[in-house]
Amino acid sequence: MTESVAAVPAHTGSRSTRLLGLATLAGIAVVLVLALAVTGPDKVQGDAARLIYLHVPVAISMNVGFGLCTLGSVMWLWKRSRWWDTVAVSAAEVGLVFTGLTLVTGMVWGRPTWGVYWTWDARLTTFSLLFLLYLGYLVVRRLPADVEVRNRRSAYVALLAFVDVPIVYLSVSWWRGLHQEATLSLSTTISGLMLFTLVLGIAVASMGFLWLLVHRFRVAWLEDEVEIAGLDLAITERRAEAASVEVPA
Amino acid sequence: MDPVAKDQVVRLRAAVSLLGRFPALAGVDLDVERGEVVLVRGPNGAGKTTLLRACAGLVPVVSGEATVLGCDLTQAADRTAVRRRVGLLGHTTGLYEDLTVTDNVRFWARACGATRAESDAALAALGLDGRLAGVVVAKLSAGQRRRTSIAALVARRSELWLLDEPHAGLDQAGRDVVDRLIRSAAAAGATVIVASHELDRAGAIADRTVTLAGGTVVVQPTSSVLASTSPHMRTDRRQNEGDGETEVLRVP
Amino acid sequence: MFRDAALVAGKDLRIEWRSHVTTNQVAPFAVLVLILFAFALDPDRDVLQRATAGLFWIAILFSAVLAVQRAFALEAADGNRDALRLSGLSPAGIFLGKAGAIALELAALEVLLGIGVAVLYNTTWSGWLLLITTSVVATIGLAAAGSLYGVLAAGLRVRETLLPLLFLPVVAPVLLGATRAFEAALDQSPADGWSWVTLLTTFAVIYVAFGVLAFGSLLEES
Numbered sequence: 001m002t003e004s005v006a007a008v009p010a011h012t013g014s015r016s017t018r019l020l021g022l023a024t025l026a027g028i029a030v031v032l033v034l035a036l037a038v039t040g041p042d043k044v045q046g047d048a049a050r051l052i053y054l055h056v057p058v059a060i061s062m063n064v065g066f067g068l069c070t071l072g073s074v075m076w077l078w079k080r081s082r083w084w085d086t087v088a089v090s091a092a093e094v095g096l097v098f099t100g101l102t103l104v105t106g107m108v109w110g111r112p113t114w115g116v117y118w119t120w121d122a123r124l125t126t127f128s129l130l131f132l133l134y135l136g137y138l139v140v141r142r143l144p145a146d147v148e149v150r151n152r153r154s155a156y157v158a159l160l161a162f163v164d165v166p167i168v169y170l171s172v173s174w175w176r177g178l179h180q181e182a183t184l185s186l187s188t189t190i191s192g193l194m195l196f197t198l199v200l201g202i203a204v205a206s207m208g209f210l211w212l213l214v215h216r217f218r219v220a221w222l223e224d225e226v227e228i229a230g231l232d233l234a235i236t237e238r239r240a241e242a243a244s245v246e247v248p249a
Numbered sequence: 250m251d252p253v254a255k256d257q258v259v260r261l262r263a264a265v266s267l268l269g270r271f272p273a274l275a276g277v278d279l280d281v282e283r284g285e286v287v288l289v290r291g292p293n294g295a296g297k298t299t300l301l302r303a304c305a306g307l308v309p310v311v312s313g314e315a316t317v318l319g320c321d322l323t324q325a326a327d328r329t330a331v332r333r334r335v336g337l338l339g340h341t342t343g344l345y346e347d348l349t350v351t352d353n354v355r356f357w358a359r360a361c362g363a364t365r366a367e368s369d370a371a372l373a374a375l376g377l378d379g380r381l382a383g384v385v386v387a388k389l390s391a392g393q394r395r396r397t398s399i400a401a402l403v404a405r406r407s408e409l410w411l412l413d414e415p416h417a418g419l420d421q422a423g424r425d426v427v428d429r430l431i432r433s434a435a436a437a438g439a440t441v442i443v444a445s446h447e448l449d450r451a452g453a454i455a456d457r458t459v460t461l462a463g464g465t466v467v468v469q470p471t472s473s474v475l476a477s478t479s480p481h482m483r484t485d486r487r488q489n490e491g492d493g494e495t496e497v498l499r500v501p
Numbered sequence: 502m503f504r505d506a507a508l509v510a511g512k513d514l515r516i517e518w519r520s521h522v523t524t525n526q527v528a529p530f531a532v533l534v535l536i537l538f539a540f541a542l543d544p545d546r547d548v549l550q551r552a553t554a555g556l557f558w559i560a561i562l563f564s565a566v567l568a569v570q571r572a573f574a575l576e577a578a579d580g581n582r583d584a585l586r587l588s589g590l591s592p593a594g595i596f597l598g599k600a601g602a603i604a605l606e607l608a609a610l611e612v613l614l615g616i617g618v619a620v621l622y623n624t625t626w627s628g629w630l631l632l633i634t635t636s637v638v639a640t641i642g643l644a645a646a647g648s649l650y651g652v653l654a655a656g657l658r659v660r661e662t663l664l665p666l667l668f669l670p671v672v673a674p675v676l677l678g679a680t681r682a683f684e685a686a687l688d689q690s691p692a693d694g695w696s697w698v699t700l701l702t703t704f705a706v707i708y709v710a711f712g713v714l715a716f717g718s719l720l721e722e723s
Contacts, residue, residue, distance in 0.1 A: 129670050129673055132666075132670040133670050133671070135666070136666050136667045136670065139663065139666065139667075140653070140663070140667070143657060143659070143663075144269070145269070146267065146268075146269050146270075148309075149721070152718060152719075152721075153653055153719070156649075156653070156715055156718065156719060157653070157667065159711075159715075160646075160649065160650075160671060160711065161671070163707055163711065164670075164671045164674070167674045167700070167703065167704055167707075168673060168674050170674075170700065171674040171677045171678055171697075171700055172674075172677065174696070174697075174700070175677060175681065227270060230270065231267075231270070231272065234270065234271060234272050235265065235272045235275045235276070235464075238271075238272045238273075238275040238463050238464045238465075239275045239276065239463050239464065239465050240463065241294075241295075241462065241463030241464070302583075305587060306587075307583060307586060307587070332586060332587045332589065333587070333588070333589030335587075337583075337587055339580055339583065340580070341580025341581075341583070342580060343580045343581055343583065343584030344581075345512070345516055345575065345578075345581065346578065347516045347519045347520040347575075348512070348515065348516060348519065352512075352515065356508070356512050357584065357588060359508055360505070360508060360588040360589060360590045361588050361589040362589060385519070
């Protein structure tokens, strides 16, 4: 997965990502056709329920991204693995985008179905806090600092966020459990073609997530390579200072 | 790698330390024996502060060899271990503005395990046990704050003292106090490394001088060459050039 | 570790005693928040009384942000962070000391706000055991989480804006749990409240443990 610095690539594509990208596009097309045309509308919610084929897959990818970020952070703290740290930041960024998508699709689904843009059910509430936690992680990541410090700080922020998420979810579901649970779900059990479409949707979303992740990873990796390669040059320049300074005898 | 001699307090070989991306130390070689007083001089930006902070274990050494008091400065655990054994007097005061002189010194002394008696002795040695004892640090002058920081340092009774421009901003009396302090520390067997521009004063106390520039040691003369380097003498030295020990390099 | 914690907490409280920042600035701020809520909501229609628990805890949360910032601003000043690292104090001890001092300050604020709410919102407090237990546990959680993010943000130029962004989402469950427990106490049905106390205790335990283990790493700048 690593490009050599000497090669200075013009872009981060490669044969495998091109294949992946094409497969994702094809998959999206298939899912769209299935979701919009072939499967039937939900008995109660009507056509709005078709958003499930987008909302659920995107939500699952978002969670996977969050998990990867946490895993990457743990591996960095444990093994000082630069590869894993780069996975962490890439997963966080792509995950943030997917979280946004999840929240938006949730809102678009909720409006025609329940008449409201937002419902304070456990999942959506947790997801919105997750968005903020991810955001905090990325803000900390971008603070100017030495690489070690940056990686360590953001790894701890990721861990703290990870530990917090189940607590948030539990507390909100206890809270909202006492009230009418206005969740985004279908009124009938999913089976047959609908199930197939959903599973396909999940697969396609995962492929899209992976494609974005790989590219983001490569960009982050190359950025760090530039920093590291710069060090030897900086040392040489620094020592040259000594030659140009008058040393009082 | 040669084994570190038992009496060698500091041993650096091609040590590199970074401040962010910038190599503040770009390959330093340094040897300091136990009980020596070493003056480190050099232009601003040469890396003197970073050198002292690295020896204190605050800044990691990313490449090369670096051993201080038997601790390997490239390893995080050793860096933590070396910290409580050295005493660093930096540019900053390390004092709490809202607490009094006495409170500050007692806190920092107790933090490193010194007794109340030791901190009181330090306050007395620096003349801080009288009128100034109950004064809040925020109300002190810069020189008085420096003396308070020094008192906190004295109470630690460290094996290695790292003083970063200790005379700066002090009046004559204050500078005399610092000189006395360095002498008594050396007399008590501690090793002292002083970074200073006060070449006459510090040079008179130091056993030898090391010159730092561009993050490296430019010249490390042996103790036979004393660092008496007031500017008006420079031309004379240039004329006496030939011993190869010192080099005068061109100013851009 | 505990000796170090006591030393650090004592130092922080002594500084507070001399500088009166919590009493002169944070406490008035907290009361101000209560008053502003009254301006924003309708004081004549029992809204304030019904929302008391939530408003109380929001005021405490905002005050906690200030308290944490103050606690770590002390250390960011003039090389104190270096001095702490050089001092030989165990980082876990420093964490417990700082969190402990923050917790005590917050506890004092809670008493003050409790009185404030009784007076300003016409609320009568009841279910004292539940109230006190909830406060203790929630405050410990807030202080622990605050200390973790406080040390991370300390010394950064952007710390004033970064700390709330990091701290507040993470302590949202504390707000939730403490508010529900308080409501249960006020509604005279404490049985519901105790399960929230369990949640708050879990939060506190997790974050104290995290702090003890990770504070040292976070204290390092390099």
